[in-house]
Amino acid sequence: MQNPPNEGGAVTDGYPRYDELRLIDALGGRVSWGVFGSDDEVGALNFSTPERRVAAAAEVQRGVHFNLSLPLDEPEPAKTVNRSRYRHLVFSPERNVQDDVIDNFYPQGSSQLDGLRHVEAREFGFYNGISEHDAGPLGTRLGVDRWADHGIFSRGVLVDLAKHWEAQGIEIGFEGGPVAGPELVDEVLDAQGVQVQEGDTLLIRTGYMAAYYAISREERRELPRKWAGLSALEPMAAWLWDHRVSLIGADNPAVEARPGDPGYLHRRAIPMLGLGLGEMLVLDDLAADCARDGRYSFLFAAVPLNLPGGVGTPANAFAMK
Numbered sequence: 001m002q003n004p005p006n007e008g009g010a011v012t013d014g015y016p017r018y019d020e021l022r023l024i025d026a027l028g029g030r031v032s033w034g035v036f037g038s039d040d041e042v043g044a045l046n047f048s049t050p051e052r053r054v055a056a057a058a059e060v061q062r063g064v065h066f067n068l069s070l071p072l073d074e075p076e077p078a079k080t081v082n083r084s085r086y087r088h089l090v091f092s093p094e095r096n097v098q099d100d101v102i103d104n105f106y107p108q109g110s111s112q113l114d115g116l117r118h119v120e121a122r123e124f125g126f127y128n129g130i131s132e133h134d135a136g137p138l139g140t141r142l143g144v145d146r147w148a149d150h151g152i153f154s155r156g157v158l159v160d161l162a163k164h165w166e167a168q169g170i171e172i173g174f175e176g177g178p179v180a181g182p183e184l185v186d187e188v189l190d191a192q193g194v195q196v197q198e199g200d201t202l203l204i205r206t207g208y209m210a211a212y213y214a215i216s217r218e219e220r221r222e223l224p225r226k227w228a229g230l231s232a233l234e235p236m237a238a239w240l241w242d243h244r245v246s247l248i249g250a251d252n253p254a255v256e257a258r259p260g261d262p263g264y265l266h267r268r269a270i271p272m273l274g275l276g277l278g279e280m281l282v283l284d285d286l287a288a289d290c291a292r293d294g295r296y297s298f299l300f301a302a303v304p305l306n307l308p309g310g311v312g313t314p315a316n317a318f319a320m321k
Helices: 043-047 048-056 144-150 159-167 183-190 208-213 217-222 232-244 265-272 284-293
Strands: 020-023 029-031 064-065 087-094 097-103 112-114 152-160 201-205 247-250 275-279 297-302 313-314 317-320
Touching: 029 232, 029 265, 043 275, 048 152, 064 284, 112 265, 144 313, 152 159, 152 183, 152 284, 159 183, 159 201, 159 284, 201 284, 208 217, 232 265, 265 275
Parallel strands: 152 201, 201 247, 247 275
Antiparallel strands: 020 029, 064 317, 087 097, 112 275, 112 313, 152 297, 297 317
């Protein structure tokens, strides 16, 4: 049974609201450190409780599924300079047998989840105040293996910003698209007839992926690092926390817009609130299906690599309706 929403659509489940969290002025916002216990290493995934997973299973009504991840060798060209293409070698170690090996593999090179080791809150540490000694390059805490143990299963909700912007005659483009704050997210959710519930995964379709693959590979190589996305201001972080979002993902390279509002949503989300980010997800087929049946919620699942101490992981994400 879901707790009733309070003012603004957020929930009241015994956890503090954003404005009740500890404030760190130097970071320009609040942190959820200690809310789930001083030893917690999975962050906002705690909102996805067993009871909420059981409820999420009821979202499966037709048995249709959508792969939300690109092939591991996409996007091409790579979106970041330092994450080059992996090398895949297939070989025969003995007669009638094949094996393969992957080298130079960046877990965050394709559709990905940014884990809680990905961003540090400056001198204050990583999520939950965990030190650089424990979660930095030589540490092991906050690895994606903690997520693998916990599992990522939840009700998912799609926010189709691209459809909204198209209806408004707003072009996405590649010169810095529109920035969506919490008011616009609420507006789109209302228009879609869906509400965010505790523990949901929130998927944001900006239209970036469709636009990216609509142009040639040569044109992609010349693209600036600009895209539409979410606001980086504190009210967006507060909205995500107060709605008890357990994971957020988008079809662009960073969830937040670039260039966008001052600030850094990655820092507000990952180390400050323990909220993981999914990037470069494939949402167009899911969005088309949601538009056809008028239902923008579904069962969401992602399978992180059980990589001890991993900073990030391929998304390995699916939606089922």
